[in-house]
Amino acid sequence: MATxxxxxIISSRAQxxxxxxxxxxxxxxxxxxxRKALTMxxxxxxxxxxxxxxxxxxxxxxxxxxxxxxxxxSPVSYLVVNGDESEPATFKDHFLVERDPHQLVEGVVIAAxxxxxxxxxxxxxxxxxxxxxxxxxxxxxxxxxGSLGSHILETNFSLxxxxxxxxxxYICGEETSLIEALEGxxxxxxxKPPFFPAVTGLYGEPTVVNNVETMSNLPWIVNHGGAAFAxxxxxxxxxxxxxxxxxxxxxxxxxxxxxxxxxFRDLIFDPAFGGGVVDGGEVKAIIPGGVSAxxxxxxxxxxxxxxxxxxxxxxxxxxxxxxVMDQTTCxxxxxxxxxxxxxxxxxxxxTPCREGSGWIERVMYRLEHGGGRLEDIxxxxxxxxxxxxxxxxxxxxxxxxxLGPSIPSSVxxxxxxxxDDFVAHVEHGGCPxx
Amino acid sequence: xxxxxxxxxxxxxxLVSIYPVRRSAMxxxxxxxxxxxxxxxxxxxxxxxxxxxxxxxxxRGTAAFYDMFHLExxxxxxxGVCTNIxxxxxxxxxxxxxxxxxxxCAVGATSSDGLFTLxxxxxxxxxxxxxCVQVNARYVRTTTPEAFDALVDDLRNGRLDHDVPAHxxxxxxxxxxxxxxxxxxxAAQRAEAHAQREARAQGAK
Numbered sequence: 020m021a022t023x024x025x026x027x028i029i030s031s032r033a034q035x036x037x038x039x040x041x042x043x044x045x046x047x048x049x050x051x052x053x054r055k056a057l058t059m060x061x062x063x064x065x066x067x068x069x070x071x072x073x074x075x076x077x078x079x080x081x082x083x084x085x086x087x088x089x090x091x092x093s094p095v096s097y098l099v100v101n102g103d104e105s106e107p108a109t110f111k112d113h114f115l116v117e118r119d120p121h122q123l124v125e126g127v128v129i130a131a132x133x134x135x136x137x138x139x140x141x142x143x144x145x146x147x148x149x150x151x152x153x154x155x156x157x158x159x160x161x162x163x164x165g166s167l168g169s170h171i172l173e174t175n176f177s178l179x180x181x182x183x184x185x186x187x188x189y190i191c192g193e194e195t196s197l198i199e200a201l202e203g204x205x206x207x208x209x210x211k212p213p214f215f216p217a218v219t220g221l222y223g224e225p226t227v228v229n230n231v232e233t234m235s236n237l238p239w240i241v242n243h244g245g246a247a248f249a250x251x252x253x254x255x256x257x258x259x260x261x262x263x264x265x266x267x268x269x270x271x272x273x274x275x276x277x278x279x280x281x282x283f284r285d286l287i288f289d290p291a292f293g294g295g296v297v298d299g300g301e302v303k304a305i306i307p308g309g310v311s312a313x314x315x316x317x318x319x320x321x322x323x324x325x326x327x328x329x330x331x332x333x334x335x336x337x338x339x340x341x342x343v344m345d346q347t348t349c350x351x352x353x354x355x356x357x358x359x360x361x362x363x364x365x366x367x368x369x370t371p372c373r374e375g376s377g378w379i380e381r382v383m384y385r386l387e388h389g390g391g392r393l394e395d396i397x398x399x400x401x402x403x404x405x406x407x408x409x410x411x412x413x414x415x416x417x418x419x420x421x422l423g424p425s426i427p428s429s430v431x432x433x434x435x436x437x438x439d440d441f442v443a444h445v446e447h448g449g450c451p452x453x
Numbered sequence: 454x455x456x457x458x459x460x461x462x463x464x465x466x467x468l469v470s471i472y473p474v475r476r477s478a479m480x481x482x483x484x485x486x487x488x489x490x491x492x493x494x495x496x497x498x499x500x501x502x503x504x505x506x507x508x509x510x511x512x513r514g515t516a517a518f519y520d521m522f523h524l525e526x527x528x529x530x531x532x533g534v535c536t537n538i539x540x541x542x543x544x545x546x547x548x549x550x551x552x553x554x555x556x557x558c559a560v561g562a563t564s565s566d567g568l569f570t571l572x573x574x575x576x577x578x579x580x581x582x583x584x585c586v587q588v589n590a591r592y593v594r595t596t597t598p599e600a601f602d603a604l605v606d607d608l609r610n611g612r613l614d615h616d617v618p619a620h621x622x623x624x625x626x627x628x629x630x631x632x633x634x635x636x637x638x639x640a641a642q643r644a645e646a647h648a649q650r651e652a653r654a655q656g657a658k
Contacts, residue, residue, distance in 0.1 A: 093646045093649075094642040094643075094645050094646045094649075095639060095642045095643055095646055104578050105575070105576060105578070106576070107537045107538050107539065107575070107576035107580075108537070108538055108539040108576060108580045109576070109578060109580075110578040110579055110580050110581065112578070113578040113579060138473065138634070144578070145480075145484065145519075145521045145590065145622045146521070146533075146577050146578070146587065146590045146622075147578075147590075148589070148590035148591050148622050148625075149591065149592070151622060151623070151626050152625050152626055155626045155627070155628060158628070158631070159627075159628065159629040159630055159631075162629070162630030162631055163629075163630060167631075168630060168631065168632060169632060177632070179471075179631055179632035179633075179634070180631075181471050181472065181631075182626070182628070183477075183480070183481065184480060184481055184484055184622050184623060184626070185480065185519075186480050186483065186484065186516075186519035186520070186521040186522055186622075187519050187520030187521035187522075188518060188519050188520065189575065200480060201477060202474065202476060202477055203474075203476035203477050203478065203479030203480065203505060203507075203515065204476075204479070204515060205514065205515050205518040206518060206519075222473065222474055222643070223643075224643065224646065263580065263581075264581075265538075265539035265542075265580035265581060265583070266538070266539055266542045266543075267542055271539075271580065271581035271583070272581045273581070306538070310537075310538055340580075342538055342539060342542070344542065348542060352541070353538060353541065353542070356536065356537065356538060356541050357537075357538055360537055360538075360575055360576075363575065364575065366518075
């Protein structure tokens with residue numbers, strides 16, 4: 020049974036139709052945390068976030084407090100919020116920017132104060148037309164209210180937030196690529212090292228890039244203390260997390276769930292969440308953390324929703340998206356479509372990614388649509404191995420960014436788990452499901 | 454002589470002023486250019502180049518990287534149907550085929566009346582209401598062929614002019630208030646930071 024006792028930390032206002040307005044936000048405790056934070060020393064605010072053990076909610080799961088501590092002391096530095104949510108089947112930030120934009124803005128002001136940054140950017144993917152309107156409105160309202168701008172809430176702290184629209188590019192979710200886009204360039208990821216923009220980021224200055232959900236947790240953490248946040252969840256996975264559940268389930272949606280205390284099975288089957296597989300079907304496979312993640316079979320449904328627990332089994336919680344596939348799902352088609360996505364979104368800088376994604380996509384296409392050969396299955400594994408040698412998890416990297424080594428995940432998983440389905444495609448001369 | 458309308462030019466100047474470096478306004482400015490012309494015309498590109506201190510070739514090369522920017526004229530309504538994983542499992546491919554039949558144009562093409570351009574989208578982050586359809590970056594949430602046809606009828610007859618404005622993601626995004634990036638001050642601070650870094654590097658040697 021699912022554990023439902025945890026407080027709603029970031030989705031508490033979901034019940035209100037006007038949850039995006041300043042009025043509702045103030046009625047429900049808005050900007051109280053900011054007032055409190057501004058009475059504290061910046062380093063004490065950062066210490067609370069560190070004590071909360073808040074792991075970044077964008078995909079990599081790096082501790083937010085540690086990311087902050089790497090920010091090099093400099094006369095100019097920047098805070099950038101990553102709202103480029105584009106990992107397929109991930110839609111939690113979409114929920115946060117449309118439904119609770121003030122919570123995001125308050126989180127950003129708190130973070131900027133802790134980091135003593137005076138210029139912040141909220142980067143939202145261009146396809147969030149309504150999200151951009153709502154966040155810009157929240158920023159405008161915050162200026163008017165005094166929780167943003169010059170001398171915030173009559174203190175000596177000032178901050179400007181620029182809401183920046185993306186324009187349709189998955190790769191811009193990668194933080195160095197996002198910075199390039201914010202500098203007005205093509206979204207090419209930057210060569211590492213430096214591994215973190217905290218060293219060299221926007222305009223070459225120290226920059227912290229944090230995800231929308233990570234920022235949205237900050238008002239609660241300041242109000243209740245880092246220890247209260249760390250007391251939720253378990254192990255390294257503290258607090259609650261928004262999970263985006265999609266695919267063949269009865270109630271797909273965004274659910275705030277206490278980390279570790281619930282399992283994949285709870286999330287998929289509990290009536291409070293997914294409510295089971297469509298038409299009473301069975302789980303064939305799940306993608307546990309966005310399409311970059313290796314798949315799990317039904318044998319791992321009882322695994323707790325925790326970062327380390329999932330990592331130990333060779334995958335990741337990633338962006339917090341869970342896709343359910345059932346017996347009606349053609350896994351070859353699913354893996355082909357995911358590869359097509361990577362092929363389309365590869366920025367083209369690195370050969371293994373640019374060439375490999377297209378090559379795998381073409382081989383997957385012929386398996387699915389007719390013309391596939393038995394030896395294609397091993398050819399696919401060989402191609403995957405050329406992009407991420409050894410096909411380990413976490414993967415070996417042959418490219419500038421992690422898009423490349425994410426390509427093999429779905430194809431490798433599908434072949435490992437459902438080789439017979441691939442053989443059936445070859446024997447049938449195309450997809451047997453058609 | 455500005456190619457941009459007075460109101461667009463005003464917003465463009467405002468956008469340039471809020472970034473510490475003018476080139477940063479590139480993507481929002483391209484959205485604005487598209488809002489006025491419906492796509493990125495040569496004149497629009499030239500003006501963005503002038504505003505950002507770059508060249509038209511640079512602007513075009515940058516714009517080409519991003520899916521939402523159109524270097525050729527497109528329909529008044531850009532219809533995107535997602536076929537990525539969550540939508541694939543909910544009939545996204547069938548919806549795309551249906552949309553193509555209803556609109557009378559191939560994927561990637563524009564209908565003969567110039568009203569619709571159909572695109573196969575990658576994930577649009579609305580996966581619980583699948584298959585996901587967007588028109589001009591607005592979620593229209595039509596998940597059945599019947600609902601899609603009703604939507605097209607409404608669009609043709611102008612009944613959704615309010616809900617689905619002409620494209621240009623920033624059409625209703627207006628910044629009010631806020632501080633303007635003190636560009637000279639930032640430049641001075643950056644110079645100071647670089648000098649400090651140089652000094653540290655010298656010291657390390």
